[in-house]
Amino acid sequence: MNQRKDTYRAALRREPDTAAPRHAKVARLHTRYVRVTIELDPALPRELGRWVGPPVSALLRAGAAALRPLTGTS
Structure with a gap:
């Protein structure tokens, strides 16, 4: 259980690999x-x-x- 929890926490801390620069708002x-x-x-x-x-x-x-016929009949 602890190993699974540690693996999960390590995955959360890991930044994704990006090849192209980001130009989007994040x-x-x-x-x-x-x-x-x-x-x-x-x-x-x-x-x-x-x-x-x-x-x-x-x-x-x-x-x-x-609306054109309505405004034309007044």
């Missing part, structure tokens, strides 16, 4: 039993804009088309 959470690393890609805003842009513009066009 947030780390270290507690006694949990170690979490979150990396955000710097191109994330561009990718979100590419994926979200067309549906949002379609919704805006549909909303404008629906």
